Amino acid sequence: MTVKANGFLQGCLPEELKKVLRSVASELGDVIDDMDSIQVVPLKGAMTNEVYQINWPLNDKRDLFRKVLVRIYGEGVDLFFNRDDEVQTFECISKHGQGPRLLGRFSDGRVEEFIHARTLSAADLRDPDVSALIASKLREFHNLEMPGPKNVLLWNRIRNWLKEARSLCILKDAKEFRLDALEEEICVLEEELTRDDQAIGFCHNDLQYGNIMMDEETRSITIIDYEYASYNPVAYDIANHFCEMAANYHTETPHILDYGAYPGLEERKRFVRNYLSSGGDQPNDTEINQLVDDVEKYTLVNHLLWTLWGIISSYVNDIDFDYKEYARQRFHQYWLRKPALLGSGRVCSEEIKTDEEARPNKAAI
Template sequence: MRVYGEGVEVFFDREDEVRTFECMSRHGHGPRLLGRFPTGRVEEFIHARTLSAVDLRDPEISAIIASKLREFHHLDMPGPKRVLMWDRLSLEKEINALESEFSGEDQCIGFCHNDLQYGNIMIDEETKALTIIDYEYASFNPIAFDIANHFCEMAADYHSEEPHVLDYTKYPDVDERKRFVQTYLTDFLELFVSHHCLIVPSVEGEEPDAEKIKDLMNNIEKYTLASHLVWGLWGIISEHVNDIDFDYMEYARQRLAQYWLKKPEILSCRVDDE
């Protein structure tokens, strides 16, 4: 039974979230919707465990996540298929500059989870089947942003004694990121149409093009900056609307500090330069 939290609607539209969940439920993705009431809903119980921070570094599990995320991005969800991430930010001058930096590039747009931390991924230990849960922040966005956000979440351990503390030495290295992207792109072709990308099945076993791997990795690294801004601002706002015992301001400070630290480096280099 899920009871909706108070104050969190400042981050997303509850009716949009409910429609997303109902659509996911009807099409067999995520838990089934069993019932609704004014302040919440009843969902199907999933016989699986939630991932831990350590699980994200397991190569086998990481590969399964990449495949599942690719499937998620391919979902044909209702609503306008336009990027929403910039609308959700409010540092106007900095956001406009960053959006302009990315606007000239061909981008694959997909239905993104936008909060793919380990607590929102469940795994069946026997079948290794993954289920992605909690769609409050889900919307159409560049797939590179969703993957970048997932990589950034590897710096967090929300079940430690200091859950707000981030360790960026745990951010995946080039080899880890490349394996993830290779798995993500395997068996799929990219079709660019007017700076949008539809992901369609290709011949089974086809290896992804090396240039596509490199381009997606470069875009992912750029979108880590957007991830830091999104969650930095989220932390600042959460300090005023959330009563959970979590140091939101310190979390926000770390995300924004990482943004300013990495921005010059990321915007001036490419993966193949590393």
């Protein structure tokens, strides 16, 4: 049985999910007498899964509602990560007090605790105060002790996704995205970026604004959605966050990226300084510049990885999002930035060009 969005919107909750919701309600001390009393609110911005807020009236207070979150797994997501591993990660992070609780599971999704906080917007990422909170929380997240080996997953993941893309693509797409040449690109990046002294941490790997929530009263940050989480270089995770500043998934064209919004040098330095100082020590300029340099180079790996994600998703996921055009923009940005970032000398200690040629805007894309 597959739960689809149109079934939700028509109020046709499948029996399996109804059973899970009744069980969750019981564990929370509630009783759902009438399934027709349940409210279903689609939440926009998700591109891997479909996400809904589910409300039911409290027992004797018809004007008060219990809220939970229902996540419907997207089509083909098993090509990107192992769902059982992701659920284990979810439960472990929850035990660390870092995210919502897992309340129930069904064949095509799960029920999660509803976090009473505001999901950030694209503009929030540019707010210096909010950005400082994110930097501090990200450092805390990176320091989580998770079960299993602490090996870097990045290079195996990107090669696996390349293999999947090759198996799915028609010849036209394979040529457009140069899939036959990407293994060589991956090898160059791995050789250039791998160092024994780089910091490795438990990384989120998808730190877009929709995966960050903030309690308006306490100003506490919660990072959610751990499908892609794994051990990786922390520079890669920060690079992912910077790349996501070019995106706004709540527009009429959510797939369009605006690299004119990519953070400038001082903004990147400020984030890195806040990240490093959140541990209690004050970093020196050399430490800050080194991490800024590393982060900027890891944007290249981000561009390639999410290019492959977009290609694969265009074949297997029916969420209303132009995955292939998204992939084209990430691919274009990779080739645009590679000469500067892998050229001779230090690249990021000086301001990177921000003119239209170096960092195209929406119209240019």
